[in-house]
Amino acid sequence: MKSFADLGGLVYSTDAGRMCPGCRQSVAQCTCKQNKPLPTGDGIVRVSRETKGRGGKAVTLVKGVLVDDAALEQLGKQLKAACGSGGTVKDSVIEVQGDHVERVMAALQKLGHKVKRAGG
Numbered sequence: 001m002k003s004f005a006d007l008g009g010l011v012y013s014t015d016a017g018r019m020c021p022g023c024r025q026s027v028a029q030c031t032c033k034q035n036k037p038l039p040t041g042d043g044i045v046r047v048s049r050e051t052k053g054r055g056g057k058a059v060t061l062v063k064g065v066l067v068d069d070a071a072l073e074q075l076g077k078q079l080k081a082a083c084g085s086g087g088t089v090k091d092s093v094i095e096v097q098g099d100h101v102e103r104v105m106a107a108l109q110k111l112g113h114k115v116k117r118a119g120g
Contacts, residue, residue, distance in 0.1 A: 041064050042064070043066060044064055044115070044116050045062060045063070046118040047060065047105050047116070048118040059095050059097060060087075060096040060098065060099065061094070061095055062094035062096070062108070065094070065113070069092075072092065075094065079107055083104065085097045101117060
């Protein structure tokens with residue numbers, strides 16, 4: 001059984017608030033997020049539609065965008081607004097609720113990305 005010291009230590013302090021488990025600084029002063037390298041890939045953005053594990057609901061997935069996390073969040077916000085639906089960004093993948101593959105591909109091409117449809 002793991003001890004409390006093995007689980008990452010201090011997660012909240014009354015002095016600084018929430019603490020980063022990696023660098024042991026407050027979340028506002030975290031240095032380990034700044035050292036993340038940019039994602040690598042072939043430069044092609046792949047857009048697909050998925051229903052697996054979502055109760056039959058379709059979700060449009062955007063993978064392979066080579067930007068940092070803040071720019072990916074902003075791009076996700078733009079794509080959701082263009083489709084008029086909700087969504088999220090998880091693990092460098094933009095998820096847009098609904099079947100909006102064609103709209104997302106058109107919006108990404110307008111922004112200058114090289115886009116391919118993936119998964120049928």
